[in-house]
Amino acid sequence: MTLKSILxxxxxxxxxxxxxxxxxxxxxxxxxxGSLGETVNQMATDFNASQSDYVITPVFKGTYEETxxxxxxxxxxxxxxxxxxxxxxxxxxxxxxxxxxVPVEELLxxxxxxxxxxDYISGVRNFYADTEGMMIGMPFNSSTPVxxxxxxxxxxxxxxxxxxxxxxxxxxxxxxxxxxxxxLSASLLxxxxxxxxxxxxxxxxxxxxxGYGDGTTEILIDQPEIRAHFTAMQGWVxxxxxxxxxxxxxxxxxxxxxxxxxxxxGSSGSFGGLLQTADxxxxxxxxxxxxxxxxxxxxxxxxxxxxxxxxxxxxxxxxATAAFFEYLTSAxxxxxxxxxxxxxPVTEAAYQLALDDGYYEEKPTAQVGVQQLQxxxxxxxxxxxxxxxxxxxxxxxxxxxxxxxxxxxxxEAFQAIQAEAxxxxxxxxxxxx
Amino acid sequence: MKRAGFRxxxxxxxxxxxxxxxxxxxxxxxAGWAIQSSFYLQDxxxxxxxxxxxxxxxxxxxxxxxxxxxxxxxxxxxxxTFLSLGIALLLAxxxxxxxxxxxTYRTLLMWVYAVAPPVAGFLGLMFFDxxxxxxxxxxxxxxxxxxxxxxxxxxxxxxVMVAVWxxxxxxxxFFLSGLQSxxxxxxxxxxxxNKSGTQRFWDITFPLLAPTAFFLLIINITYALxxxxxxxxxxxxxxxxxxxxxxxxxxxxxxxxxxxxxxSSAQSVVLxxxxxxxxxxxxxxxxRRIHYT
Numbered sequence: 001m002t003l004k005s006i007l008x009x010x011x012x013x014x015x016x017x018x019x020x021x022x023x024x025x026x027x028x029x030x031x032x033x034g035s036l037g038e039t040v041n042q043m044a045t046d047f048n049a050s051q052s053d054y055v056i057t058p059v060f061k062g063t064y065e066e067t068x069x070x071x072x073x074x075x076x077x078x079x080x081x082x083x084x085x086x087x088x089x090x091x092x093x094x095x096x097x098x099x100x101x102v103p104v105e106e107l108l109x110x111x112x113x114x115x116x117x118x119d120y121i122s123g124v125r126n127f128y129a130d131t132e133g134m135m136i137g138m139p140f141n142s143s144t145p146v147x148x149x150x151x152x153x154x155x156x157x158x159x160x161x162x163x164x165x166x167x168x169x170x171x172x173x174x175x176x177x178x179x180x181x182x183x184l185s186a187s188l189l190x191x192x193x194x195x196x197x198x199x200x201x202x203x204x205x206x207x208x209x210x211g212y213g214d215g216t217t218e219i220l221i222d223q224p225e226i227r228a229h230f231t232a233m234q235g236w237v238x239x240x241x242x243x244x245x246x247x248x249x250x251x252x253x254x255x256x257x258x259x260x261x262x263x264x265x266g267s268s269g270s271f272g273g274l275l276q277t278a279d280x281x282x283x284x285x286x287x288x289x290x291x292x293x294x295x296x297x298x299x300x301x302x303x304x305x306x307x308x309x310x311x312x313x314x315x316x317x318x319x320a321t322a323a324f325f326e327y328l329t330s331a332x333x334x335x336x337x338x339x340x341x342x343x344x345p346v347t348e349a350a351y352q353l354a355l356d357d358g359y360y361e362e363k364p365t366a367q368v369g370v371q372q373l374q375x376x377x378x379x380x381x382x383x384x385x386x387x388x389x390x391x392x393x394x395x396x397x398x399x400x401x402x403x404x405x406x407x408x409x410x411x412e413a414f415q416a417i418q419a420e421a422x423x424x425x426x427x428x429x430x431x432x433x
Numbered sequence: 434m435k436r437a438g439f440r441x442x443x444x445x446x447x448x449x450x451x452x453x454x455x456x457x458x459x460x461x462x463x464a465g466w467a468i469q470s471s472f473y474l475q476d477x478x479x480x481x482x483x484x485x486x487x488x489x490x491x492x493x494x495x496x497x498x499x500x501x502x503x504x505x506x507x508x509x510x511x512x513x514t515f516l517s518l519g520i521a522l523l524l525a526x527x528x529x530x531x532x533x534x535x536x537t538y539r540t541l542l543m544w545v546y547a548v549a550p551p552v553a554g555f556l557g558l559m560f561f562d563x564x565x566x567x568x569x570x571x572x573x574x575x576x577x578x579x580x581x582x583x584x585x586x587x588x589x590x591x592x593v594m595v596a597v598w599x600x601x602x603x604x605x606x607f608f609l610s611g612l613q614s615x616x617x618x619x620x621x622x623x624x625x626x627n628k629s630g631t632q633r634f635w636d637i638t639f640p641l642l643a644p645t646a647f648f649l650l651i652i653n654i655t656y657a658l659x660x661x662x663x664x665x666x667x668x669x670x671x672x673x674x675x676x677x678x679x680x681x682x683x684x685x686x687x688x689x690x691x692x693x694x695x696x697s698s699a700q701s702v703v704l705x706x707x708x709x710x711x712x713x714x715x716x717x718x719x720x721r722r723i724h725y726t
Binding site for chain 1: 474475476477478479480481482483485492498563564580581582583584585669670671672673674675676686687689690691692693695696
């Protein structure tokens with residue numbers, strides 16, 4: 001047999017036999033580390049075991065920022081994964097780049113068994129949708145900021161958990177300080193103390209319908225309400241009620257877990273992790289609000305991340321992606337994900353399942369995020385859509401850090417954020433030209 | 434005198450080719466791209482781009498934040514270079530005098546050379562940790578409420594200390610071998626002329642070390658400017674926040690983390706020009722005053 005004939009024979013054999021066991025393989029880049037990553041891996045394993053046509057491979061790519069960067073670089077090189085997890089702040093960049101992703105609504109209509117946005121809980125529908133309301137990203141690990149509190153610490157201080165910042169400042173924090181605790185720490189200030197501060201008080205965050213409309217958007221950050229809030233926070237630092245531990249998420253969560261700090265603003269998705277790490281009684285409640293700003297506080301909006309189906313893939317692979325999305329949003333899987341991690345269930349069916357199962361009677365804390373997302377809506381509670389927003393958040397982090405470390409004044413900091421953010425938004429608008 | 438040389442042009446070209454190809458692919462090509470994209474505003478995914486002329490540059494010139502970072506980079510580079518050279522020279526002079534157990538001392542001093550910058554950064558993180566860091570605790574004992582990642586002066590101090598610690602062994606090795614290559618006869622002659630050890634060092638030893646010191650100066654400036662990226666990134670845990678950052682880190686932050694390729698390219702072109710100026714300056718001005726033996 002000549003070499004040529006061997007090659008020909010094997011090619012024919014290959015062509016004949018491969019369809020019998022050929023499974024479509026797809027890749028999924030995500031930013032879920034630690035125990036969350038294990039849950040994602042388990043989810044993928046379960047999906048692969050649940051059917052025989054598709055195989056999904058999850059790949060951990062680092063932080064949210066690193067995952068987005070890697071995905072963009074891969075896309076430019078034509079090596080993009082089928083599914084990429086993109087966090088809230090990066091969503092605008094991806095949605096604006098028309099052609100980079102297949103909208104989930106299109107994907108499921110074409111390759112799956114249809115799409116109905118009514119299936120998703122209200123807070124989730126809009127955030128990853130385009131200007132016409134078409135859902136582009138598939139909400140995945142959806143969370144919202146809530147306030148965790150150490151029940152033992154509050155008992156020691158003899159105060160209830162505060163619902164307003166006024167109560168926090170006048171009653172809770174002084175009592176906790178006397179009991180030997182730092183009252184508060186908070187992770188990711190642009191999210192917990194800015195974006196959701198605007199939503200909770202129903203204040204407009206950006207022109208152009210918070211950035212959702214067509215046209216140039218300007219942020220509305222140099223505003224009296226938020227300035228007053230950070231002036232108050234500056235006072236809390238001086239009084240020893242609040243401590244800023246740095247820009248990293250964990251830096252601010254650790255002191256709460258260690259029991260030094262009594263209350264912590266974190267993500268509803270931190271619940272699963274806290275169950276494992278905190279050795280005291282803890283629970284969570286709604287994000288506090290200023291009664292002086294809005295006596296009828298509104299809902300917060302969805303954060304966390306969504307899954308985007310990258311474009312430029314074959315029909316078979318898109319079908320596999322659609323199948324995975326449908327598996328992911330099935331009520332059972334969503335409920336399991338919700339229980340394991342604390343992220344909110346994204347579909348009405350999954351939420352109903354959790355209710356029927358009596359899960360919230362057993363763990364009331366797990367419901368706080370969902371309930372907060374379903375508080376009365378307002379004109380400005382839908383979220384925001386701004387490009388180069390990762391950089392805008394970095395500017396906020398920088399100036400907030402400077403305020404809290406006493407390196408600048410509140411007035412100068414917010415002027416700087418306003419100017420730099422508008423410059424970035426203007427630049428982003430022009431990249432689309 | 435007969436000049437040695439190649440008879441044809443093809444052979445030397447062939448021998449040079451591998452190096453030229455590498456320089457072309459890994460330096461000129463990306464550098465060309467950087468220059469080009471610095472005149473555009475680009476969609477991160479590469480769909481749209483708009484020609485904006487020199488806007489990316491004028492924006493840098495008008496940015497107070499960029500000036501702050503540039504100023505910090507200057508101070509940081511000067512401190513890292515000066516301290517790592519100074520401490521290494523001191524250690525080398527002392528190690529040169531040790532007779533018993535010299536090898537052990539030298540090996541111990543060179544050890545750190547094997548540590549990669551990000552690893553050095555991680556070690557720094559542990560030592561300067563807000564809660565359990567031994568250095569933080571030591572400084573607290575001195576009344577310094579050291580807060581890495583919160584107070585930017587403290588963060589900068591940690592960055593300088595880690596970067597210097599990491600660089601000392603390289604300088605030490607070079608200084609030590611420089612010292613050992615100074616002829617014994619010269620030293621002995623100097624000893625007859627002058628009893629003061631300090632004066633002998635500045636009059637005889639230091640000028641003879643100048644070629645080594647000059648070489649190390651270049652190496653250390655580039656190290657502080659560029660190679661400390663890993664130290665910076667790990668010490669600030671990848672979160673720029675209000676932490677001090679260097680110009681190279683800013684290129685990374687804006688371009689890779691932030692997706693602003695045009696703005697980031699302009700920054701890297703500025704750095705490229707800076708390196709060019711530095712090189713010309715060093716070779717034109719400093720090289721003339723250094724006497725190689």
